[in-house]
Amino acid sequence: MPTTAPDDVGFLRGSESFPAAAHRALADTQLRRNLGHATRTIRAKRAGVVAEVPDWEELRRAGEAIKADTMARLPELLVQLEESVTARGGVVHWARDAGDANAIVASLVRDTGADEVVKVKSIATQEIGLNEALAEQGITATETDLAELIVQLSDDRPSHFLVPAIHRNRSEIRDIFLRAMPGVDPELTDEPRRLAMAAREHLRRKFLSARVGISGANFAVADTGTISVVESEGNGRMCLTLPDTLITVMGVEKVVPTWSDMEVFLQLLPRSSTGERMNPYTSTWSGVTPGDGPQTFHLVLLDNGRSNVLANEQGRAALHCIRCSACLNVCPVYERVGGHAYGSVYPGPIGAVLSPQLTGISGPDDPNASLPYASSLCGACFDACPVRIDIPNLLVQQRAASIASHRTPTAQDVAMRTVAAAMVSPGRFRAAERVLGLGRFAGRSGRIRFLPYPGSQWTSARDAPTPPTETFRQWWKRTRGDR
Amino acid sequence: MRIALVATCLGDAMFPQALKATVEVLERLGHEVVFPEAQTCCGQMHVNTGYLDMALPLVRHHVEVFSGAADVAVAPSGSCVGCVRHQHAMVARRGGDEGLARAAEELAGRTYELSELLVDVLGVTDVGAYYPHRVTYHPTCHSLRMLRVGDKPLRLLREVRGLTLTELPDAEVCCGFGGTFAVKNAEVSTAMLADKMANVLTSGAEVCTAGDSSCLMHIGGGLSRLRSGVRTVHLAEILASTEEGTRARDVVFDTAEAGETKGVHP
Numbered sequence: 001m002p003t004t005a006p007d008d009v010g011f012l013r014g015s016e017s018f019p020a021a022a023h024r025a026l027a028d029t030q031l032r033r034n035l036g037h038a039t040r041t042i043r044a045k046r047a048g049v050v051a052e053v054p055d056w057e058e059l060r061r062a063g064e065a066i067k068a069d070t071m072a073r074l075p076e077l078l079v080q081l082e083e084s085v086t087a088r089g090g091v092v093h094w095a096r097d098a099g100d101a102n103a104i105v106a107s108l109v110r111d112t113g114a115d116e117v118v119k120v121k122s123i124a125t126q127e128i129g130l131n132e133a134l135a136e137q138g139i140t141a142t143e144t145d146l147a148e149l150i151v152q153l154s155d156d157r158p159s160h161f162l163v164p165a166i167h168r169n170r171s172e173i174r175d176i177f178l179r180a181m182p183g184v185d186p187e188l189t190d191e192p193r194r195l196a197m198a199a200r201e202h203l204r205r206k207f208l209s210a211r212v213g214i215s216g217a218n219f220a221v222a223d224t225g226t227i228s229v230v231e232s233e234g235n236g237r238m239c240l241t242l243p244d245t246l247i248t249v250m251g252v253e254k255v256v257p258t259w260s261d262m263e264v265f266l267q268l269l270p271r272s273s274t275g276e277r278m279n280p281y282t283s284t285w286s287g288v289t290p291g292d293g294p295q296t297f298h299l300v301l302l303d304n305g306r307s308n309v310l311a312n313e314q315g316r317a318a319l320h321c322i323r324c325s326a327c328l329n330v331c332p333v334y335e336r337v338g339g340h341a342y343g344s345v346y347p348g349p350i351g352a353v354l355s356p357q358l359t360g361i362s363g364p365d366d367p368n369a370s371l372p373y374a375s376s377l378c379g380a381c382f383d384a385c386p387v388r389i390d391i392p393n394l395l396v397q398q399r400a401a402s403i404a405s406h407r408t409p410t411a412q413d414v415a416m417r418t419v420a421a422a423m424v425s426p427g428r429f430r431a432a433e434r435v436l437g438l439g440r441f442a443g444r445s446g447r448i449r450f451l452p453y454p455g456s457q458w459t460s461a462r463d464a465p466t467p468p469t470e471t472f473r474q475w476w477k478r479t480r481g482d483r
Numbered sequence: 484m485r486i487a488l489v490a491t492c493l494g495d496a497m498f499p500q501a502l503k504a505t506v507e508v509l510e511r512l513g514h515e516v517v518f519p520e521a522q523t524c525c526g527q528m529h530v531n532t533g534y535l536d537m538a539l540p541l542v543r544h545h546v547e548v549f550s551g552a553a554d555v556a557v558a559p560s561g562s563c564v565g566c567v568r569h570q571h572a573m574v575a576r577r578g579g580d581e582g583l584a585r586a587a588e589e590l591a592g593r594t595y596e597l598s599e600l601l602v603d604v605l606g607v608t609d610v611g612a613y614y615p616h617r618v619t620y621h622p623t624c625h626s627l628r629m630l631r632v633g634d635k636p637l638r639l640l641r642e643v644r645g646l647t648l649t650e651l652p653d654a655e656v657c658c659g660f661g662g663t664f665a666v667k668n669a670e671v672s673t674a675m676l677a678d679k680m681a682n683v684l685t686s687g688a689e690v691c692t693a694g695d696s697s698c699l700m701h702i703g704g705g706l707s708r709l710r711s712g713v714r715t716v717h718l719a720e721i722l723a724s725t726e727e728g729t730r731a732r733d734v735v736f737d738t739a740e741a742g743e744t745k746g747v748h749p
Contacts, residue, residue, distance in 0.1 A: 019670070026671065373668065420537040420538070423492065424540045425523075429492075458669070463703075465700060465704070468500075472495045472503070
C-alpha cells in the first residue's frame, strides 16, 4: 500500500492556506528585496552557464529519461542498491515513514554512545523533523552548512533549497550569532567575511570532535553502491570523512541505475542550482573503506509518501526532482512570497506538486490543497528544470486531486458546475451572455471600479471592463447572417 | 483558405473587437472565415482550476463543432489554443474516451493562434496594417512557452506602417493573470501585475499589446486603475488597423461602442 507522510511528524505542511501565508509574505519588504535580488542574480548566472553548453537540451532529455527509467524500476533498483551497499560494508535500513526513520536514526546514534551529531545539509532530514526527534532523545544535532546553521540557531525553518536563510539580512545573522553561538566574539560585526569566520571557528570545533555524521544524498548509484553529496562549502566533506560513524538518510527517489548516469546529473545539477560549471566539493563513497573515513556506514531509505507519489501515474514525475532549485529561482510567485508561505520544506513550483502528493490532500481546508493553486501556470519552471519535469501539467493534475478531495460540494464547485452547464449548450451560452450584458450598467465610461465578492478580488487592484453592447456572435449574426 | 474562427468564450462575450479585427485581417488577405455558431468554450478555465471531469463535455463539444468546420481553426488567444493543443487529449483520455482524444489531437494539429496562422500557415508578415503609435509587446506565457510562437508577433508588428516598437523590460515574466489565479491568489497576482505595469511604463510606449485578451484585461485593468495613460490593445486590432480606420480603443476602458467613434466598423 502506498504510504503517505504522517500528519504529526515533520514539516511537509503549513498551518494556513497559501493565500493567507502569502498575504503576510508580500508585505515583508526585506524578504521581497532579498529574494528579488537573489533570484534575479542566480537566474542570470544559470542562464550564462547553461548557454555555454551546446547539448544542454540533450542533457535534459537524458536526465529525464534516466529518471523515468528509475521510477519505472524503483523497487528493483532499491534492492540492487541495498545489495551493493551491503557488499561494500554498509548497512541498509528501510524506513516506511518519518517516525520510522527518526526512530532508526536515534537508535543508531545511541548505539555509538554519542549524544552529538554533525549534519550535512539534508532537506529529507528536515522533511521528517529529524533534529527535533533527536533532541527529544537527548541527542544534539548541529547543522554545518552555514545557512542551515543560521536557520538552526534562530529556531527557524529553511525557505529555499539552496539558500535556506535568504530571508535574513546580515545584521540579523550577526544578531543570531551573538545570541546563540557559544564562544562568539562579542565585537562581531555584520561584514560577511567576519560572519563566515565566526561560523567557521564554531564549526571547526564541532567537526574535529564529532563521532557521528548525518547526511542526506543527492544521488545513490545502484550498481556500485555509491552515495554522492554535492556541495559548495566543504562542510559536507568534513562530516563525511571525519566521524567514525556516518548515517545517510535518503529519499528513495534519489537512486540512479549506474555510475555512468552520474555523468549526466553532475553536469545538470551545478549549472542549474548555483549557476556554476561545477560545484566545489563532490563527495562519493561506497560503503566503508578500512582505515579511511567512517568505519561504520548506515543508509536509511526513506519512503514517507514517495510510494504514494509513485503510484500516481499523472504525478510521479515529481519524484524526478534533483533539488536544484532552478524552478524556485525562476518562479514569479516564489520570488514574491518566499519558501515559508508554502508551509513545507519543499516550496516553490516543485514543492507545490510534491508536498501535496507526499502528504495526500485531506479536503478543501487542507493547507496542501491550496499549494497547487499557488501558480499562474506561466511555465517558466518547466523551461528551467534540468530534468524536464512538466510542472505546469502536474499542477493541473494536483488541482484535480484537490477538487477530488471535496466530500461535499464547495461554493466554487457549484459555481463551476453552473458555468459548465451553461457552456456545454450553445443556447444556454447565449442566454448567459445576455445576463452578463446587464453588467453594462455597473460601469460608467466603460470601466467597472467595484464588484461584490468574489469579483472584488479583481476590482481591489484592477478596473474591470464593461460588457459590450453586442457580443461577437450577435454582431456576426446581424452583419453576416447565418454562415 | 477556409478558416474557422474560434471566438473563445471571453472574446465572444467581452472582447468582440479583437475577433472582428481577426476576421478583417484574414479577409483582407483573401481568405474565407467561417464562424461555427454552436461554439462555446474550450474548457480552459475548468481544466486549469482542476475540474477535469466537468471539462470533458466542453472538450467534446469543441471537437464536434470544429472538426468539420474548415481546413484550419484560428483563435486570437494563445491560452485557448494552448488548451486545445496541450490539454484536450489529456482530458479525453482521463475520461476514458480514446476516440475523442484522437479526434482532439487531429483538430489540434490544425488549430492555430493568430500569429502562428499568419506567419507559418499563410506565410505573411506584412498584413498591410497602419498603426502610428508607440507600442510595446507582452509575450503571454501560453503563447511563449506552451505554443512557442517565438518572435512571430514581433515580426508582424515590425511590418506595421507607422508603428514604433519599444522593448519591454523583463518581457518574458508572467503578468500575473493566470486565469482563476487572478482571483484565488489575487494578492500575488497584483504583486506580479505591479512589476509588469512598471515595465510597461518604463518602455515609454503608449500602447501595450499581446495575443491574449485575458492578459490584456488584467494589465489594462491595472493601467486603467492607475490612470497611467497607457492602454492595452489586442495584436489583432493593430494588425487590422489601416489608414482608413484605425482602431485605438483600450481593452478595458472602452467608451466607444460600435458605431460611436470614427473609423470603427459597425
